[in-house]
Amino acid sequence: MAGILGAAALSIAVLCLLVQCEIVRSQGQGTVYTVGDKKGWDLDFKIMNWPNNKHFKEGDVLVFKSKNQYGVAKVDAKEFQQCQTNNETKRYYSGNDKFTLQKGSNYFISTVPDYCGYGMRIKVDVL
Template sequence: MKFLVITCCCIAIQILGTAAEGTDYYVGHWTTGVNFTQWSQGRVFHAGDILIFTVSASDTILRVPKSVYDDCNWDLRFPKIFPHPGNTTWNETVVPWVGENYYVSSVQDNCNAGKKFMVSVESPPVYTPTEYTVGDDRGWAPGVDYSQWTANKNFYFGDSFRFLFNASQHSVVEVWEPGYQLCNESYFVPVLGLASRQSDGRTLLKVVPPLGMRYYTSANGNDCQSGLKMELEIKPQYEAFAPSPSPEEAFSPTGGVAGQETSAGYRSMTSLGSGAAIVVLLLLAIV
Protein backbone atom coordinates (compact mmCIF):
# COMPACT_ATOMS: atom_id res chain seq x y z
CA MET A 1 0.00 0.00 0.00
CA LYS A 2 1.39 3.42 -1.00
CA PHE A 3 0.53 6.87 0.20
CA LEU A 4 0.39 9.91 -2.01
CA VAL A 5 1.30 13.16 -0.32
CA ILE A 6 -0.34 16.14 -1.98
CA THR A 7 0.34 19.69 -0.84
CA CYS A 8 -1.56 22.74 -1.92
CA CYS A 9 -1.32 26.34 -0.78
CA CYS A 10 -4.37 28.09 0.48
CA ILE A 11 -5.28 31.12 2.56
CA ALA A 12 -6.87 30.36 5.90
CA ILE A 13 -8.51 32.95 8.07
CA GLN A 14 -7.65 32.23 11.65
CA ILE A 15 -9.85 33.36 14.48
CA LEU A 16 -7.42 34.32 17.18
CA GLY A 17 -8.86 34.02 20.64
CA THR A 18 -7.26 36.06 23.38
CA ALA A 19 -8.56 35.93 26.87
CA ALA A 20 -8.03 37.85 30.05
CA GLU A 21 -9.10 36.87 33.53
CA GLY A 22 -10.86 39.48 35.63
CA THR A 23 -11.56 39.63 39.35
CA ASP A 24 -14.60 41.11 41.11
CA TYR A 25 -13.55 43.01 44.25
CA TYR A 26 -16.43 43.46 46.69
CA VAL A 27 -15.03 46.49 48.49
CA GLY A 28 -18.01 47.19 50.72
CA HIS A 29 -19.85 50.37 51.75
CA TRP A 30 -18.78 53.71 50.27
CA THR A 31 -18.85 55.54 53.57
CA THR A 32 -16.85 57.86 55.78
CA GLY A 33 -14.43 56.51 58.35
CA VAL A 34 -12.90 54.01 55.94
CA ASN A 35 -9.39 54.41 54.57
CA PHE A 36 -9.97 53.37 50.95
CA THR A 37 -6.48 54.55 50.02
CA GLN A 38 -5.04 52.04 52.47
CA TRP A 39 -7.24 49.34 50.94
CA SER A 40 -6.06 50.00 47.38
CA GLN A 41 -2.36 50.48 48.16
CA GLY A 42 -0.19 47.43 47.60
CA ARG A 43 -2.79 45.64 45.50
CA VAL A 44 -2.13 44.77 41.88
CA PHE A 45 -5.11 45.33 39.61
CA HIS A 46 -5.36 44.13 36.03
CA ALA A 47 -7.43 45.06 33.01
CA GLY A 48 -10.83 43.43 33.40
CA ASP A 49 -11.00 43.77 37.19
CA ILE A 50 -14.02 45.55 38.63
CA LEU A 51 -14.68 47.13 42.04
CA ILE A 52 -18.13 46.77 43.59
CA PHE A 53 -19.32 49.32 46.16
CA THR A 54 -22.52 49.80 48.12
CA VAL A 55 -23.45 53.44 47.46
CA SER A 56 -26.31 55.88 47.92
CA ALA A 57 -27.60 58.76 45.83
CA SER A 58 -26.52 61.24 48.50
CA ASP A 59 -22.85 60.30 48.20
CA THR A 60 -21.57 58.52 45.12
CA ILE A 61 -18.17 58.37 43.43
CA LEU A 62 -16.54 60.75 40.96
CA ARG A 63 -13.77 59.79 38.55
CA VAL A 64 -11.47 62.81 38.44
CA PRO A 65 -8.00 63.90 37.22
CA LYS A 66 -5.09 63.72 39.64
CA SER A 67 -5.10 67.47 40.22
CA VAL A 68 -8.69 67.33 41.46
CA TYR A 69 -7.92 64.22 43.49
CA ASP A 70 -5.08 66.02 45.27
CA ASP A 71 -6.97 69.16 46.35
CA CYS A 72 -10.65 68.02 46.23
CA ASN A 73 -11.56 71.10 44.22
CA TRP A 74 -13.94 70.59 41.32
CA ASP A 75 -17.07 71.84 39.61
CA LEU A 76 -19.95 70.07 37.87
CA ARG A 77 -17.81 68.91 34.94
CA PHE A 78 -17.34 65.52 36.54
CA PRO A 79 -20.51 63.42 36.45
CA LYS A 80 -21.34 60.97 39.18
CA ILE A 81 -20.44 57.43 38.27
CA PHE A 82 -23.64 56.05 39.76
CA PRO A 83 -26.57 58.37 38.92
CA HIS A 84 -29.61 56.85 40.60
CA PRO A 85 -32.96 58.32 41.71
CA GLY A 86 -33.97 58.30 45.34
CA ASN A 87 -32.03 57.95 48.55
CA THR A 88 -31.82 54.16 48.72
CA THR A 89 -28.54 52.26 48.60
CA TRP A 90 -27.51 49.80 45.93
CA ASN A 91 -24.48 47.92 44.65
CA GLU A 92 -22.70 49.44 41.69
CA THR A 93 -19.40 48.83 39.96
CA VAL A 94 -16.29 50.80 39.11
CA VAL A 95 -14.39 49.64 36.03
CA PRO A 96 -10.88 51.12 36.17
CA TRP A 97 -8.93 51.82 32.99
CA VAL A 98 -5.37 50.73 32.33
CA GLY A 99 -3.13 53.23 34.10
CA GLU A 100 -3.85 55.38 37.17
CA ASN A 101 -7.48 55.98 38.14
CA TYR A 102 -8.54 58.60 40.69
CA TYR A 103 -11.86 58.47 42.56
CA VAL A 104 -13.32 60.83 45.15
CA SER A 105 -16.54 61.27 47.10
CA SER A 106 -19.19 63.36 45.36
CA VAL A 107 -19.49 65.30 48.64
CA GLN A 108 -16.62 67.78 48.73
CA ASP A 109 -16.33 67.83 52.53
CA ASN A 110 -16.03 64.04 52.54
CA CYS A 111 -13.30 64.21 49.91
CA ASN A 112 -11.40 66.72 52.05
CA ALA A 113 -11.81 64.30 54.96
CA GLY A 114 -10.00 61.62 52.96
CA LYS A 115 -12.83 59.76 51.27
CA LYS A 116 -10.98 59.01 48.04
CA PHE A 117 -8.68 56.41 46.54
CA MET A 118 -6.41 55.70 43.60
CA VAL A 119 -6.23 52.46 41.63
CA SER A 120 -3.36 51.58 39.30
CA VAL A 121 -4.31 49.03 36.64
CA GLU A 122 -1.72 47.03 34.72
CA SER A 123 -2.09 46.01 31.09
CA PRO A 124 -3.06 42.39 30.57
CA PRO A 125 -0.08 40.07 30.12
CA VAL A 126 0.77 38.98 26.60
CA TYR A 127 1.41 35.31 25.96
CA THR A 128 4.46 34.37 23.88
CA PRO A 129 3.77 31.14 21.98
CA THR A 130 6.17 28.21 22.34
CA GLU A 131 7.44 26.05 19.48
CA TYR A 132 7.78 22.33 20.25
CA THR A 133 9.54 19.59 18.30
CA VAL A 134 7.34 16.54 18.79
CA GLY A 135 9.41 13.76 20.35
CA ASP A 136 12.41 16.10 20.62
CA ASP A 137 15.48 14.53 18.95
CA ARG A 138 13.62 11.33 18.06
CA GLY A 139 10.96 13.15 16.09
CA TRP A 140 7.73 11.54 14.89
CA ALA A 141 8.53 7.83 14.69
CA PRO A 142 7.55 4.45 16.14
CA GLY A 143 8.99 3.51 19.51
CA VAL A 144 8.52 6.94 21.12
CA ASP A 145 6.19 7.25 24.11
CA TYR A 146 4.35 10.46 23.24
CA SER A 147 2.17 10.29 26.34
CA GLN A 148 5.40 10.58 28.33
CA TRP A 149 6.60 13.39 26.06
CA THR A 150 3.43 15.43 26.70
CA ALA A 151 3.38 14.67 30.43
CA ASN A 152 3.99 17.70 32.68
CA LYS A 153 3.70 20.05 29.69
CA ASN A 154 1.01 22.69 29.31
CA PHE A 155 0.09 23.73 25.78
CA TYR A 156 -1.70 26.96 24.94
CA PHE A 157 -3.41 28.49 21.94
CA GLY A 158 -0.76 29.77 19.53
CA ASP A 159 1.84 27.13 20.39
CA SER A 160 3.25 25.32 17.35
CA PHE A 161 4.33 21.71 16.93
CA ARG A 162 7.06 20.50 14.56
CA PHE A 163 6.57 16.95 13.30
CA LEU A 164 9.81 15.53 11.84
CA PHE A 165 9.33 12.21 10.01
CA ASN A 166 10.31 10.06 7.04
CA ALA A 167 7.45 10.72 4.62
CA SER A 168 8.09 7.48 2.71
CA GLN A 169 7.34 5.47 5.84
CA HIS A 170 5.14 7.60 8.08
CA SER A 171 2.64 10.44 7.92
CA VAL A 172 0.69 12.84 10.14
CA VAL A 173 -3.09 12.89 10.27
CA GLU A 174 -5.54 14.19 12.83
CA VAL A 175 -8.04 11.77 14.33
CA TRP A 176 -11.47 12.42 15.75
CA GLU A 177 -11.55 11.27 19.37
CA PRO A 178 -13.89 8.26 18.81
CA GLY A 179 -11.35 6.67 16.46
CA TYR A 180 -8.19 7.51 18.40
CA GLN A 181 -8.04 4.43 20.61
CA LEU A 182 -9.24 2.01 17.90
CA CYS A 183 -7.12 3.56 15.10
CA ASN A 184 -10.22 3.67 12.90
CA GLU A 185 -9.20 5.18 9.55
CA SER A 186 -12.72 6.47 8.94
CA TYR A 187 -12.01 9.11 11.61
CA PHE A 188 -8.74 10.31 10.04
CA VAL A 189 -8.82 13.90 8.74
CA PRO A 190 -6.21 16.03 6.90
CA VAL A 191 -3.82 18.20 8.88
CA LEU A 192 -3.38 21.93 8.28
CA GLY A 193 0.27 22.95 8.48
CA LEU A 194 3.42 24.12 6.73
CA ALA A 195 5.41 21.27 5.15
CA SER A 196 9.05 21.39 4.04
CA ARG A 197 11.84 18.93 3.23
CA GLN A 198 14.85 18.94 5.56
CA SER A 199 18.52 18.44 4.69
CA ASP A 200 18.49 14.98 6.29
CA GLY A 201 15.68 13.91 3.96
CA ARG A 202 12.96 14.01 6.58
CA THR A 203 9.78 16.05 6.19
CA LEU A 204 9.01 18.85 8.63
CA LEU A 205 5.34 19.62 9.22
CA LYS A 206 4.57 22.61 11.45
CA VAL A 207 1.10 22.61 13.01
CA VAL A 208 -0.69 25.25 15.14
CA PRO A 209 -3.66 23.43 16.70
CA PRO A 210 -6.91 25.13 17.73
CA LEU A 211 -8.27 25.03 21.26
CA GLY A 212 -9.38 21.80 22.87
CA MET A 213 -8.32 18.17 22.72
CA ARG A 214 -6.42 17.22 19.56
CA TYR A 215 -5.45 13.72 18.44
CA TYR A 216 -2.70 12.82 15.94
CA THR A 217 -1.44 9.58 14.41
CA SER A 218 0.14 8.13 11.25
CA ALA A 219 -2.03 6.69 8.48
CA ASN A 220 0.73 4.39 7.18
CA GLY A 221 0.58 0.65 7.71
CA ASN A 222 0.19 -0.34 11.34
CA ASP A 223 1.77 2.84 12.72
CA CYS A 224 -1.31 3.78 14.74
CA GLN A 225 -1.75 0.29 16.16
CA SER A 226 1.96 0.28 17.05
CA GLY A 227 1.57 3.40 19.18
CA LEU A 228 2.59 6.19 16.79
CA LYS A 229 -0.05 8.60 18.04
CA MET A 230 -0.37 11.53 20.40
CA GLU A 231 -3.08 13.53 22.14
CA LEU A 232 -2.77 17.18 23.17
CA GLU A 233 -4.90 19.55 25.20
CA ILE A 234 -4.66 23.12 23.90
CA LYS A 235 -5.68 25.58 26.61
CA PRO A 236 -6.68 29.28 26.44
CA GLN A 237 -3.76 31.68 26.75
CA TYR A 238 -4.91 33.28 30.00
CA GLU A 239 -4.38 29.98 31.81
CA ALA A 240 -0.64 30.39 31.20
CA PHE A 241 -0.47 33.15 33.79
CA ALA A 242 -0.66 33.08 37.56
CA PRO A 243 -4.18 32.89 39.05
CA SER A 244 -5.94 36.02 40.24
CA PRO A 245 -5.50 37.17 43.83
CA SER A 246 -7.26 35.39 46.66
CA PRO A 247 -10.51 36.95 47.98
CA GLU A 248 -10.03 40.48 49.24
CA GLU A 249 -11.14 42.09 52.47
CA ALA A 250 -14.05 44.49 52.49
CA PHE A 251 -14.77 47.37 54.82
CA SER A 252 -17.84 47.55 57.02
CA PRO A 253 -19.97 50.71 57.28
CA THR A 254 -18.15 51.58 60.51
CA GLY A 255 -14.73 51.34 58.96
CA GLY A 256 -13.75 47.96 60.32
CA VAL A 257 -12.88 44.90 58.31
CA ALA A 258 -15.84 42.75 57.29
CA GLY A 259 -14.51 39.75 55.48
CA GLN A 260 -17.96 38.16 55.39
CA GLU A 261 -19.08 40.84 52.95
CA THR A 262 -16.41 39.98 50.44
CA SER A 263 -15.64 37.33 47.91
CA ALA A 264 -13.62 37.49 44.74
CA GLY A 265 -15.35 36.21 41.64
CA TYR A 266 -13.22 35.25 38.67
CA ARG A 267 -14.44 36.01 35.17
CA SER A 268 -13.05 34.94 31.83
CA MET A 269 -13.56 37.35 28.97
CA THR A 270 -12.69 36.38 25.42
CA SER A 271 -12.10 38.78 22.58
CA LEU A 272 -11.92 37.68 19.00
CA GLY A 273 -9.81 39.05 16.22
CA SER A 274 -9.05 37.76 12.80
CA GLY A 275 -5.81 37.37 10.92
CA ALA A 276 -4.82 35.79 7.67
CA ALA A 277 -2.26 33.02 7.60
CA ILE A 278 -0.82 31.09 4.67
CA VAL A 279 -1.01 27.39 5.35
CA VAL A 280 -0.31 24.21 3.44
CA LEU A 281 -2.93 21.50 3.32
CA LEU A 282 -1.24 18.15 3.64
CA LEU A 283 -3.49 15.48 2.17
CA LEU A 284 -2.69 11.84 2.73
CA ALA A 285 -4.56 9.55 0.38
CA ILE A 286 -4.32 5.80 0.04
CA VAL A 287 -3.70 4.80 -3.56
Protein backbone atom coordinates in the same frame (compact mmCIF):
# COMPACT_ATOMS: atom_id res chain seq x y z
CA MET B 1 23.17 56.66 43.85
CA ALA B 2 23.90 56.43 40.12
CA GLY B 3 24.44 52.66 40.49
CA ILE B 4 21.06 52.24 42.15
CA LEU B 5 19.33 54.26 39.43
CA GLY B 6 21.08 52.21 36.73
CA ALA B 7 20.04 48.95 38.35
CA ALA B 8 16.46 50.21 38.69
CA ALA B 9 16.39 51.28 35.04
CA LEU B 10 17.72 47.88 33.98
CA SER B 11 15.10 46.10 36.11
CA ILE B 12 12.32 48.16 34.57
CA ALA B 13 13.63 47.45 31.06
CA VAL B 14 13.71 43.70 31.74
CA LEU B 15 10.20 43.80 33.19
CA CYS B 16 8.91 45.67 30.12
CA LEU B 17 10.54 43.09 27.85
CA LEU B 18 8.89 40.23 29.76
CA VAL B 19 5.48 41.92 29.58
CA GLN B 20 5.95 42.52 25.85
CA CYS B 21 6.84 38.84 25.31
CA GLU B 22 3.67 37.75 27.12
CA ILE B 23 1.57 40.17 25.04
CA VAL B 24 3.02 38.73 21.82
CA ARG B 25 2.35 35.19 23.08
CA SER B 26 -1.27 36.04 23.90
CA GLN B 27 -1.72 37.33 20.34
CA GLY B 28 -1.21 33.86 18.90
CA GLN B 29 2.57 33.71 18.70
CA GLY B 30 2.79 30.41 20.51
CA THR B 31 5.65 28.20 21.49
CA VAL B 32 6.95 25.79 18.86
CA TYR B 33 7.39 22.17 19.97
CA THR B 34 9.04 19.38 18.02
CA VAL B 35 7.04 16.22 18.69
CA GLY B 36 9.35 13.57 20.11
CA ASP B 37 12.04 16.20 20.74
CA LYS B 38 15.39 15.18 19.16
CA LYS B 39 14.07 11.80 18.03
CA GLY B 40 11.18 13.37 16.14
CA TRP B 41 8.01 11.67 14.92
CA ASP B 42 9.20 8.08 14.91
CA LEU B 43 7.97 4.59 15.68
CA ASP B 44 8.64 4.53 19.42
CA PHE B 45 6.21 3.39 22.10
CA LYS B 46 7.33 6.37 24.25
CA ILE B 47 5.94 8.90 21.74
CA MET B 48 2.46 8.57 23.28
CA ASN B 49 3.85 10.00 26.53
CA TRP B 50 5.66 12.91 24.89
CA PRO B 51 2.91 15.46 25.75
CA ASN B 52 2.99 14.49 29.46
CA ASN B 53 4.19 17.21 31.85
CA LYS B 54 4.01 19.87 29.13
CA HIS B 55 1.60 22.78 29.39
CA PHE B 56 0.27 23.66 25.96
CA LYS B 57 -1.61 26.84 25.15
CA GLU B 58 -3.85 27.77 22.27
CA GLY B 59 -1.66 29.00 19.42
CA ASP B 60 1.29 26.75 20.26
CA VAL B 61 2.67 24.90 17.24
CA LEU B 62 3.55 21.22 16.98
CA VAL B 63 6.13 20.23 14.39
CA PHE B 64 6.16 16.60 13.29
CA LYS B 65 9.69 15.99 12.00
CA SER B 66 10.40 12.61 10.50
CA LYS B 67 13.55 11.39 8.78
CA ASN B 68 11.54 8.50 7.36
CA GLN B 69 8.66 10.81 6.43
CA TYR B 70 6.19 8.85 8.49
CA GLY B 71 2.87 10.47 7.79
CA VAL B 72 0.79 12.20 10.42
CA ALA B 73 -2.95 12.78 10.48
CA LYS B 74 -4.89 15.29 12.58
CA VAL B 75 -7.97 13.38 13.68
CA ASP B 76 -10.95 13.48 16.03
CA ALA B 77 -11.37 11.41 19.20
CA LYS B 78 -13.12 8.50 17.44
CA GLU B 79 -10.45 8.25 14.75
CA PHE B 80 -7.77 8.45 17.45
CA GLN B 81 -9.29 5.48 19.28
CA GLN B 82 -9.68 3.50 16.06
CA CYS B 83 -6.21 4.46 14.74
CA GLN B 84 -7.56 5.38 11.33
CA THR B 85 -8.89 8.17 9.22
CA ASN B 86 -10.70 7.86 5.93
CA ASN B 87 -10.10 11.50 5.09
CA GLU B 88 -7.07 11.92 2.80
CA THR B 89 -7.05 15.71 3.37
CA LYS B 90 -6.11 15.12 7.02
CA ARG B 91 -2.90 13.25 6.10
CA TYR B 92 0.49 14.95 5.83
CA TYR B 93 3.75 13.45 4.60
CA SER B 94 6.36 16.21 4.27
CA GLY B 95 8.44 15.08 7.25
CA ASN B 96 8.19 18.63 8.63
CA ASP B 97 4.47 19.16 9.17
CA LYS B 98 3.20 21.93 11.47
CA PHE B 99 -0.09 22.22 13.34
CA THR B 100 -1.34 25.13 15.43
CA LEU B 101 -3.04 23.87 18.57
CA GLN B 102 -6.60 24.82 19.33
CA LYS B 103 -8.32 24.90 22.71
CA GLY B 104 -9.48 21.48 23.87
CA SER B 105 -8.14 18.09 22.84
CA ASN B 106 -5.98 17.78 19.73
CA TYR B 107 -5.40 14.30 18.32
CA PHE B 108 -2.65 13.08 15.97
CA ILE B 109 -1.94 9.59 14.65
CA SER B 110 0.49 7.88 12.30
CA THR B 111 -0.98 7.38 8.86
CA VAL B 112 0.18 3.75 9.07
CA PRO B 113 -2.55 1.99 11.12
CA ASP B 114 -0.18 -0.63 12.53
CA TYR B 115 2.20 2.08 13.75
CA CYS B 116 -0.63 3.95 15.44
CA GLY B 117 -1.61 0.71 17.15
CA TYR B 118 1.95 0.34 18.41
CA GLY B 119 1.71 3.75 20.06
CA MET B 120 2.64 6.25 17.34
CA ARG B 121 -0.11 8.67 18.30
CA ILE B 122 -0.53 11.58 20.69
CA LYS B 123 -3.32 13.46 22.40
CA VAL B 124 -2.54 17.06 23.33
CA ASP B 125 -4.85 18.90 25.72
CA VAL B 126 -4.88 22.69 25.48
CA LEU B 127 -6.30 24.92 28.22
